[in-house]
Every structure is written in C-alpha cells, then in structure tokens.
Amino acid sequence: METLYQIFADPFVQIVSAPDFFLQVLWEGLVSGVLYALIALGFVLIFKSSRIFNFAQGIMVVFAALTLVGLHENGVPAWLAVPLTLGVMYLLALSVERVVLRPLVGQPDIILFMASIGVTMFLIGFGEFVFGGENKAMITAELGIPTGSIEFFPFGGFVLIEQKDLTAVIMAVLLVLCLLLFLNKTAMGRAIRALGDDHQAALSVGISLSKIWVLVWFIAGVIALATGIVWGARAGVSFALEVIAYKALPVLMLGGLESVSGAIIGGIAIGLLEKIFEIYWGQPLFGGNTETWFAFILALIVLLFRPQGLFGERIIERV
Amino acid sequence: MFYRVSGQFKTSYESDMALFPVKQDAILLAFILALFYVAFPMMASEFTYKALLVPVLIYALAAMGLNILTGYAGQLSLGTAGFMGVGAYACYKITSIFPEVNIVVALLLSGCFSAAVGVAFGLPSLRIKGFYLAIATLAAQFFLVWLFEKWAWLYNFNASGAIEVKGHEFFGLVITGPNAAPITQYYFVLVCVTVVSFAMINITRGRFGRVWKAVRDMDIAAELVGINLMRAKLSAFAVSSYVVGIAGALLVFFWKGAAEPNLFDIPLSFKVLFIAIIGGLGSIIGNFLGALLIVALPVLLNLLPGVLGLEINSATLEHINVMIVGALIVFFLIVEPHGLARLWALIREKLIIWPFPH
C-alpha cells in the first residue's frame, strides 16, 4: 500500500507542495536536455548525409574543447583560439574523409560504425598524447560567457538560473536555427540533404560526395566545439567527458536517426523526463542513479510503437 | 601444392557436406589444436597464461556468442557485456547457494539464466531493426549494470559490492581461486571453448544456422518462405546469450577471480563486438583471429619497447598503444571489411590453386 502511495500519489503531492523546486527540476532538465540534443545533433547530421553512425562525436567534443583550452594555455588569446580550433576541426574532418571514409564508401553500416569507434580510439590516444590527461578548466570568462546567476522567487521559494546554462541554451537555439537555415535555404545544405536521400542520384546530378562529407564532418566539429564549451564550463575539460556520447544515444532512438528536429525535441524530452523521474520516483524508490538507464528504457518503449523513432523517416521494406 | 584438392573425390552428398570437405582443413585444425593443447602450455609462463592465452580464449568465446546473433542472425547487439555479467552473477549465486554443486554444472546452468535474460531483451527485435535495435540492446546493457550495482542480494551483500571467487575443486584439482595453477585453469577454459566451438560450428551448419542466415539476409523474404521469424530471432538471442553468459562466468571464475559491476560496462561490449567484426561476421574461426588481434596484440605491443631496450614512459606507451590499435582497426576494416576470416579464406583459395593460378 505504501509503495503504491509512493508511486502514484506522493510525487504529485511533492510537486504541488513545492512548486518552486519543481520549476528548478524542470529548468535543470531542460538544460541537460539541450546539452544532450547538441551531441545528438552531431550524430544526426553525419548519419543523414553518410549513413554513418558516428561514435566519434563524443571524443570530438573532448578533442575540440582540449584544443581550445590547450591553445589558450600556450598564450593564444581566446578570440584567436576559437577560429584556430575550428581550423583544427576542419583538418580533422579532411583527414577523416580522406583516410577513413573514402576507402570505406559503400560498406555495410556496421563496418562504418566500427570504423568510427576505431577513429575514437585513435583520437583518445592522440589527444592524451598531445594534451595530457589532466582536468583543465574551460576558459569561460575569456570567451565572454557570463558566470553569474539569476534568481527568481516564485511561490515563496526560489529558482536559480545560472547565466552559464542560459547562455548554453541560447547558443544551442541559435546553432540549431543557423543549421536549419543552412540545410533548407542554401545550395550546400540542400546538397547534404540530397546526399542523405540517395547517394547515387546525388552523385549523378553533380554533387561531390567527398566535398560534402568534409563539410558535414566539419559542421559536426563545430557542434562538438560548442558542446565542449558548454559542458566544459560545467565540469571542466577532461577525457571523462567522452562518456557523454552515450547520453545522446537514447535521444537518437527517440527522435529518429535522420531528424534534426527529432534530435532537439528528443533531447529536451529525455532531459526533462529523466530528471523528473529520477527526482520524484528514482531516488525514493530505486535508490537513485536511474538516469543511467531511464532514457534507454523510455526510448525502447517508444520504439516498440514507432520502430523508426518519433521523427525518423518511415522504414519502407520491399522484398 | 600444399593445399591440393585434386584427387579428393566426393562420391556422396554426405561427404560433400562433411565438416571438412578438404582433407587439409582437418590437418590444419589438428595442427592448431595441437598448438593450443600441447605446444603453448609447454612454453607458457604464468604471465602468458594470465595476460594472453586465457583472455584470448574467453574473449573469443564471448565474440562467438555475439557472432551467432550478429553474424548469423543479423541482429546487431551492443549489450554483450551485460549478458556476460548475467552469466557471471548467476554462476556466483549458484555456487554460493549450492556450494556442493560441481562447477561445470554451475557454468552450464548460469548460461541458462543469461539465455533467459537475452530472450527477454531480444523481444523488441521483432519490431525494431538495425541501429535502432543496437541502441535498444544498450538499454539492456545499462539496466543490467545498474542492477548489478543496486541489487545487493546478487553480490551477497558484500561490503564493497564486488563478487569474489572461492576455490573450487574439479575431481580433486583446484581450478578456481588463487591456489589454482594457471595451467589447470587454462586447460579447463580450453576444453570449454573447444566443446562450445564444435557445438556452434554444427548448430550454424544445421537447420538453425540456415534459418538464421535466411533471416539475416532478408527477414521479410524469410518470413514469406515460411520461416517463423519470432522463433528464429529469439532462438538466436537464446543461443547467443547462452554462450556469452558462459564466457562471462569463465571470465570471472577462471581469469579475474573477482569482479565489480563496472567490469561489465559498455567498453567490454565494444571490445567483444570488435573481435567479432575484425575477426569476421558469420564465421567461427574468425572470433579467434579477432581475439588474437584485439586482446593479445596490445599486450605484446606493451612489451615491445622492453624487448627493444627502449626507454619509453609507460603513460606515453599507453597513448601510442591506443593510437596503434585504433589505427589498426580502421586499417583492417579498409583492407578486408569482411574480417580476418575472409582474409584467411582468400589465402586458402590462393593456396589451393598455387603454384598454377590459371
């Protein structure tokens, strides 16, 4: 009986009795969700254009952030370090395309997936070799990101919003808007989408496969840098950041592998729901730390009803 | 010349479908078995057993289990480590609840538990396909590891949340725990792996294997010719998880001696998947080749500077090692996406017609 009460009544009683706390939970969930969505976005872009499930997105985040911080440590001013880092990410995209993707064109998906894990391992080794394994602080202030916080006092309690998190959300929104504009309004963007629909048809109308791939990986690199900056501002930059790649996977399941808007909505939905579940059900009933699996189970249940995710392209099978 | 097939006539269907239609294959296999059963134990040091031979065998077994699912039945799974964990924890519970049970019986039973869990998490495969399924199996992975961490009954309420292995005897020989001689453990694992390998070779050649392959190549077509998809997919999950579970139990009982839940986290899944893919999907021998490359090579690479007399700082060495392994994976995928087993098949074909290629 008590368990039933804990499952069905107590959480709602808590929500109503401490609405300010609930608002805080929502905000934290939203911020996490946006961050998950950012990583998922990198996955989606690459999958859309090249059918590669790019596991290296996680390490690219670390790599970009470390390059930025490393450059700054060596005396490069922040305004110069950012474009230089972008240059490094472009080089990375160029070499991945040349060394890994081009020889593997047309291989089964799983082979490309494995190759991306190979790239991940290489980048881990290379990154640690160059930058060392120490935890580094993100150059938040130098980049002009405000570090203060805003407080509200609704319902007699308080809600605290970090300006850092607010910046992250705004940055993510801008990034997504730019990306959507780019994909839908520019010739290059349309080429990317065309390539995603059908490689051979795209090639036959004169779209260069290799150019587009470099471009897409570069955009994924830009997203990685943005993600690295906002995550790094929260918890420092180290190789432990790499595990955040796993947090993006259920987002992809939920939102669909090909959908940019799916990644955003899926990310935010998962961020919110897993936070609410953890706080009101996970911690009292399961001893906490349910965030490691909640998103996966949720996505699994959704997939049972929609096997292509909420916004994925409908899977049409022919014999 | 060495692999000449002329003169070996097939006079019946049976002989054409035999396990070794070519005599040299059987000889080669006998040679490899002799290598593992006689030659290696004669030269191995304790380090070789503990860091090379036993892990290679156990990882190969786990990869074989995964290969049944991914290579033969075409269902991509990233939850292997979770199922290995189920096998290990089941074996631990069985041996601690019934201490008098023979360890072999416990091993065989623990496979059943992981098979059951595998079938449960395989159910979504009836609706979900491809990468979506792969990510869905991650749900199993993360949920199971969380469970190993939280369900104190599983690790007998141990203060540090780990499972530890008692000394078990097998017909008077100590085969687990620190007092077991590495050579006995090696032989025990070797026999297990050999038996399971032969069983798997025959299962995949038989009716089940054919059904799985049909489902892998195109499941709708398979369904149309009257294959029961549910039965095919779930049986693949069951057999695969059974083998994987045994590999997990062997891992803890015959190699590590103790385990924390973390051991069964996602990196282990990826490692096993690598072995299966680099070795060759849809092949049994490939798992062993893959395990040699993924498990043994890094260990040997680590020893290399010592042999060459180079003074390299061990952290730097590790960085370089990770880079080399990553690069090698990409290299092998480019050279032969179908894996080392396919590479061997090509060499064999060349050998058969050598020295007259036309």
Added chain:
Amino acid sequence: MAIKGMNCLAAGVVALGLGITAVQADELYTPNMTYRTGPFAATGIPIMNGQRDYIEMLNARDGGIGGIKINFDECETSYNTNKGMECYEKTKGNAIVTQPWSTGITLQVLPRTNVDRVPILATGYGFSPMSDGDTFAWAFNPPVSYWDGASMILQYISDGDLDNLKGKKIALLHLDHPFGKEPIPLIEKLADKHGFEFLPIPVGLKEMQNQSAQWLQIRRERPDFVIMWGWGAMNAGALTEAVKTRYPMDKLVGVWWSGSDDDLRPLGGKAKGYKSISWNAPGKYSVIEDIRSHVVAKGNSMIGSEDDLNKVFYQRGVVMSMFMAEAIRTAQQKFKIAKITPEQMRWGIENLKLDGKRLEELGMLGMVAPFSMSCDNHTGHGGAWMLEWNGEQFAKVSDLLMPDRSEIEPIEKEKAKEYAKNNAPWPGRDGLACE
C-alpha cells in the same frame, strides 16, 4: 611432474623472448600501477608525480636506499582492471612490493598476493578491513583507512561528540562504485547508534559530469552536512553544482581524494570554505626543497610547473613513497642486507614505525602524523587533519583528528572474516611469524 619441469624451462625461454621487465641485480624493483590516462587521470597524475619524484630524489641524493638503487617502474593501467592484471603478472616476478591502485585491481590482485607472496601497499585506499593483519597478511593500507576517514569526518562535524548529530541529516554523495560504497556500513552503524539520519546519494560513472539530479536531491532533502566520497572528474562536477545550488560550502566535507587543488582552482573564491580531510598536511618542507634541487632542477620530473610541488596531491604522493622507502629501510636494517626479498619487505612494512624524530630527519615533520604498524594493525591509524580551501589553496584548520577505533574494529574483524569466507580457502597468516 615432468611437465612442470619442462614448463619452468620453457617459461624461462618465453620470458626471455617476451622481455619481461629486465631488472638488474643491484637494484630493488618497486613497480607502481599508474593511471596517467583515462577518465581518472586528473586525480592520478599529481599523486604519481609525487611518488616518482621522491624515489628519484632518493636515487639522486643518497644513491637509493641503503646503498641500493630503486627501480621505480610505472606500469600504466588507465584504471582498467584488465590492464591492472596484466601489469601485476608482468611485474610480480621481480617486484618486492606491488602498488595496485584502484579498488577493482586491488580486489583481483589481493587473493593472488598470498600465493605469489608479494606484499600489497595500498596507501590510503584499498578496503578498510585490510587493517586486520591476521586475515590480510600481505596487504597494507597505511596511514588511515576509509572507515577511519569517515569516523574522523563525523567527529569533526560534530565537534568531537557524535551525539551532537542527533536528529541531524547527513548525506553521503558517493561514486556508485566499490570505492564510493566503502564508508556506508560504518556510517549506517553510527547513524543507528547516535540517532542521526543517513542518506547515501550515488553518482553513476556516467553522471559524474552532470550531477544536477543529485544536487536537486540535496536541495530537497536539505541535509545538515554533505560528505563527499568522490574520485576523478566527479569532484569538479560536484563542487561546481554545490556552488550553483548555493549549498553552504562549510557544510561540505570531502574524503582525501576529493581535495585536489586542480579540482578547486577553477572555482577559486566561490568554493571558499570547502573542507577535505587529509592525512598529509600541505606546506613547506625541506624534503620538497630536496626534490626541487635534485629532481626538478635537473629536468627529471614529469610535473607541468614548479607550482605543482605545493599541491596537496603531489605532496601526498611524496608521503606515499616515503612509506615505501622507510619500509625498505626497516627491512634492510633488520635483515642486514641491501637487496631485500618480497618476504623481507613484508616484514619491513609490518614493522614500519614512523615517529616524530624520524620524520624530522626526513624533513617531513608535520607532513604526516606519526604512526606505527604491527601484526594486527596493517593500517597504522595515524590520524588526519581537516583542510579548508581558502580560495587559493588548502590550509590546515584542525588539530590532528583520530578515528574512533572502538567503533570500527568490530566491523573490520567481521568484514575481514566475511572476506575470508567468500574467498575460501583463505590462508590468513599462514604460519607467518609475528615479531
């Protein structure tokens, strides 16, 4: 047993072929299983630099210990148990002592050391029941165990009398991992006895960077104190969230692995008042100057900048190596031989006695509390200090705290017995004399 004979012969051949760590006759081989890579590297690197530099300094200044050089070989594990096993097997043949780091590797290595007869030196980690020398003859975890640490933290926050905590709520923010769960049994017992409420809050390995759920829970539950049992990237994540949640910093106390300068520096003044218990007190000591002149100045150190020498973790590494060096010296004096065996090393650690006089000779007076080990005390239980972050660095803010051994000892005995049962047949002391 012909096979075994051939085995030995062949083992030699293979060992030669594989080049298993060549060790020269005139040195003592003391491998250290480091993790300078991987997600926990941030915590590992400063400590391991300290460990290495102290031995390098001894080699450069005194020509080793007792006239014999120390070969302080690092074997990289990236905190990975597979690699830990590999390192242990690779080094055990020549090692006089092994330092496994990581609770996971310790778990695997511990049963084997009884058979291989190599002592484990797990300074400030490993499990607390190791203190029971009757059960764990070959394992040592000086100078204090995790349970000692938990006991000292509780004493500090209760101003010396645990009954002051009655009716209060104490949260334990811990890594969801054997290391993080270590203090739970003791705190649970003390909570029952002294009537305070205990709330464990686990942080998953994948949630280390984003602990907002845990800190929301802390905000909801409003515990009077939060004890932090963190490692690696978890520390920086937790402190960032604590600042964000406006949790009063002076109510937040960490274990010694949660007190790294590197984690606190990015937060600077915002983390002022954060406390961490530590069994080494940072400061200016002559031993550090010796390291500066003999190792750092000669470019032999792996540290990033000279500033690292003042960090709590670096100096802790120095203290760790000092324990090992002093144990070697103790064994050398007893057995009157420079090149000691692992068994003699075991005796040396078991009979390690560090008093104020010896610490002063070493130039380390006040850096670590004096303690001595014995057959039934493999930890030493030397005590520790509370450090406080003042915005720029850690400073000592308490007198020497001592653990309440009367509470801890019974659980140690009980858990040690349980461990022996789980790992039956467990040899225990196995006829090793107690002198």
